[in-house]
Amino acid sequence: MVKALVQHIDEAHFRYGGPRKVGEPRQERWRWIGDFKEGPWLSVIEREAGRHVEPHSHEQDEIVLIMEGGFTLEGDERFCGPGTILSFPRTIKYGFTVGDDGEMVDGPLWHPLG
Numbered sequence: 001m002v003k004a005l006v007q008h009i010d011e012a013h014f015r016y017g018g019p020r021k022v023g024e025p026r027q028e029r030w031r032w033i034g035d036f037k038e039g040p041w042l043s044v045i046e047r048e049a050g051r052h053v054e055p056h057s058h059e060q061d062e063i064v065l066i067m068e069g070g071f072t073l074e075g076d077e078r079f080c081g082p083g084t085i086l087s088f089p090r091t092i093k094y095g096f097t098v099g100d101d102g103e104m105v106d107g108p109l110w111h112p113l114g
Helices: none
Strands: 013-016 029-034 041-047 052-056 062-073 085-088 094-110
Touching: none
Parallel strands: none
Antiparallel strands: 013 029, 029 041, 041 094, 052 094, 062 085, 062 094
């Protein structure tokens, strides 16, 4: 059965980590909005300042929106800050280094393969 989903980011389920206290520096934490088993779902990811994510790819296409902070994309060396939207087609490798303020990204939007 297809159903609508209306959920505020603050209501999102933590899959890794937990809520950040006021004034606490960013640490890695992952939240999911949507149906993790049936899809689609959206991940909201926070990472600490300076974190390097090695080049990797996914089986799904990704669209990512940077909500807070940002990162420098490997091979491009341009800083991607709040409001930047990135599109990574499936199997395209990308890596990045998180900026001084950490990051919070909205995406990717996933749907199970099959």
